[in-house]
Amino acid sequence: MSDTAENYDQGEYNFAYLDEQTKRMIRRAILKGIAIPGYQVPFASREMPMPYGWGTGGVQVTAAILGKDDCLKMIDQGSDDTTNAVSLRGFFEKTAGIRTTYETSEATVIQTRHRIPEKDLTDDQVIVFQVPIPEPLRFLEPRETETRKMHALEDYGLMHVKLYEDIAKNGHIATTYAYPVKVNDRYVMDPSPTPKFDNPKIDEMAALQLYGAGREKRIYAIPPYTKVKSLDFEDYPFEVQKFDKPCALCGARNVYLDEVILDDRGGRMFVCSDSNFCEERRAAGHVGPMAADPAAVQIGGSSQEETAR
Amino acid sequence: MEPSITTENRAIRTAPLAAGFADPVHDAQGCFRAIMDVMARPGTRKTLELGKLTPPAPLTPAAAAIALTLFDYDTPVWLDRPLMQSDAVKAFLRFHTVAPILSEPVEAAFALVSEPGSMIPLTSFNQGSAEYPDESTTVILTGQVFGKAQAVTLEGPGIKEKISFSTGPTPPIFWDQVVSNNRQFPRGIDLVFAGEKEIAALPRSTRITLTEA
Helix, strand or coil: CCHHHHHHHHCCCCCCCCCHHHHHHHHHHHHHHHHCCCCCEECCCCCCCCCCCCCHHHHHHHHHHCCCCCEEEEEECCECCCHHHHHHHHHHHHHHCCEECCCHHHCCEEEEECCCCCCCCCCCCEEEEECCCCCCCCCCCCCHHHHHHHHHCCCCHHHHHHHHHHHHHHCCCCCCECCCEEECCCEEECCCCCEHHHHHHHCCCCCEEEEEECCCCEEEEECCCCCEEECCCCCCCCCCCCCCCCCCCCCCCCCCEEEEECCCCCCEEEEECCHHHHHHHHHCCCCCCCCCCHHHHHHHCCCHHHHCC | CCCCCCHHHHHHHHCCCCCCCCCHHHHHHHHHHHHHHHHHCCCCCEECCCCCCCCCCCCCHHHHHHHHHHCCCCCCEEECHHHHCCHHHHHHHHHHHCCCEECCHHHCCEEEECCHHHCCCHHHCCCCCCCCHHHCCEEEECCCEECCCCCEEEECCCCCCCEEECEECCCCCHHHHHHHHHHCCCCCCEEEEECCCEEEEECCCCEEEECCC
16 A cells, blocks of 8 residues: 555545635635626635646635535536546545536536536536636736726726727737626626637526636636626627538537547548537437548547546 | 622523534535525525524524634624624634624624614625725625515626515615615625525625615
């Protein structure tokens, strides 16, 4: 038996790793965040057993809300089985002993890194976002004292100048992810680096949205059914990315697609970024144009059993 | 002989302190999720799992559960007069939460009100600042009965279109105060209403329309 295992036998972690005082502090910040939609509440972020950038903010929020009857789904760029999702899911399986799932509709809590599931979320779900830089004005104004004042005075002219400069340089608004939104006609907020494709989903969403930034020590929230407007201009309205082809494996249209390189001769395909959505469609008999391609089958997984636990 | 001991003080010395949560981790989590749900969906109600909480009166079991869930050494607490006058209540809160108990409402993170019918104006509490609106007081009104008093209509974040809400007892011009509280958004206080077992909440973001009687 290794040293680590022996130490583990000596005692268990508190449920969901965090101590109770830390959970209370985070819970109070969450309540303030809900009461002031889009406002970034400072909180005493703890050091977590994973590096910053791996979702320490999201993990702390999830740990504070999670109960023993919850069912957790963990995704990284839409996928349930990539490194970040697998390790954070394992973290909660070990420290909280709760049920986890790949299925969007089965989950009561979904922690995500930069995507929102394609399937509509419901009233009884909570989605937790991992956020690297919570301050949408940070790259325009580095001083916290100044950005805080700008939020207090609702002075968001600078953000519109930035979007205008995009148009002046590129002919269109070139921001494609972390696209700024205005919440409840008051606070400008960074919806975390989700592709702007997902921005319409956070408007009037039925589920509660919680955002946690561990390194920057901020928590913010959007309650269900809250107006969330992506910033734009009358003559340059907000638009989402469009894909000219359907998903190569399941044939889905109007979903967000990832590019997958198949070989070193230029072979590639575009598949659903939401892997659970794609698998469910294939299980239901939907077939994309490249579903029979041997290279594609190897990457996409030929059956649900292969990727599901 | 200690002639200065009052009857009430003697009672505390002899009576055992009422217990807190039977399962501090999961009871607090369950209670928090109920508070989070009602804060995220203003005007809706959730039932608290109160277990065997028997706090000293006038602290109600529901108020005690909220206190055990949210209060600690970081949260100065203000109590209204009936609660403040009970040494048993103060001993219960001090022992279980370690929260400092204050006499100045403007310095409190939480306020517990046991007699809402005669409560002090909402403007007496900390309203937060424009830069830090999160520093305001959360006011918890206990002994509420839902659905009996005059109804108001709620709109805003967390509410699909509109929802009707009614609670009491509240002080005479309470709803006018709540309307003014919302007008200064993002500053303002958040309200939690605790009934016998059910709770509801009104964050500062909720817009209120008074229904004609």
